[in-house]
């Protein structure tokens with residue numbers, strides 16, 4: 429007998445049913461907490477010596493907050509982050525369309541986005557996992573190879589002390605975009621990589637003092653160079669596309685970042701730059717999410733551009749869907765075909781929903797065609813001004829619609 433996070437006695441299933449998860453990112457840690465809550469023995473293998481703290485996603489959508497509240501994590505994210513009740517599209521000429529999440533207050537317990545760095549969620553989830561005697565989180569444990577039989581998966585780990593193996597009933601590959609698990613299984617990540625990369629620069633400068641009616645999440649359409657402003661505690665993060673011919677050092681130089689920030693707001697003097705990142709942007713989905721006893725989730729299964737903040741959120745939705753099905757297979761006597769349903773439900777969302785929305789977001793912000801620009805602005809203005817259309821729009825961009833669509837897939 430072991431005890432759950434609420435000190436409830438839990439049925440302990442056999443050690444041979446242990447699930448191994450590669451990767452202690454948000455996806456691996458959410459899946460681990462669901463399994464641990466159900467009394468399933470779980471080992472999370474993380475390549476790094478500690479939880480990585482690099483700045484990546486920072487937007488939590490309403491249904492993701494609804495899901496994370498079962499771990500007490502939404503409350504912690506709200507305390508550590510910033511509540512964004514509105515979303516805005518605008519341009520430098522003064523056009524804007526505002527959406528208020530209160531229109532979806534009947535569909536979610538969290539009618540807002542929360543802006544908080546994703547690594548803070550990872551700490552909350554890892555702390556919670558540590559309370560379970562049947563859960564282990566092992567650092568400096570990079571998965572190097574995977575072999576499987578009809579009844580078990582053998583995972584090789586290449587740690588500082590040498591090579592060792594872990595045997596599990598199931599393996600979840602939540603080891604990110606460059607997933608070794610996916611590679612070991614020979615699963616292709618199909619799609620394309622955008623020719624331009626995206627630059628993210630943070631500054632403590634208070635844009636809201638100078639840009640009228642600026643919301644916490646603001647997408648600026650511009651044919652010359654679109655940008656995106658997102659407020660996080662103590663700073664604004666600005667995201668820009670870069671040109672193909674620009675070299676890394678040039679893009680990341682103070683001069684080029686100042687030039688880009690001065691297009692956002694032409695202020696006297698230089699901006700203080702708190703942080704800068706340059707990264708490649710992909711639209712790719714794994715050709716399958718399941719091979720025998722191995723399942724992929726999160727960035728290991730799909731990558732998309734960050735316009736819409738759907739990468740981490742979609743990954744957390746995968747983790748919940750998959751871990752709950754694994755619990756039913758291991759503890760509830762459900763048939764293994766339940767896990768094929770995970771692929772049917774979540775892969776189709778990555779292909780048809782997340783890909784379409786994020787590609788459309790990028791195209792609408794960057795288009796140089798004056799007719800397309802006008803059409804999009806008119807559509808967004810009309811949508812924002814009609815409560816029924818605005819509600820439908822918010823249901824889509826907050827990913828509530830994607831979860832409903834997935835749930836309807838048998």
Ligand SMILES: Cc1cc2nc3c(=O)[nH]c(=O)nc-3n(C[C@H](O)[C@H](O)[C@H](O)COP(=O)(O)OP(=O)(O)OC[C@H]3O[C@@H](n4cnc5c(N)ncnc54)[C@H](O)[C@@H]3O)c2cc1C
Nearest residue numbers: 451453454455475484485486571604726727737739740741
């Ligand atoms: C700059 C930036 C901004 C972003 N903004 C957003 C946003 O606003 N909203 C959003 O939803 N998404 C956003 N994303 C995407 C988001 O960060 C990812 O979708 C999210 O991190 C995916 O989580 P994950 O757990 O699948 O993978 P990761 O967070 O990448 O975690 C994978 C973990 O696996 C570990 N690992 C790797 N290889 C191995 C191995 N062989 N063995 C064991 N462990 C291994 C890694 O160290 C890591 O800890 C952004 C990404 C970037 C880069």
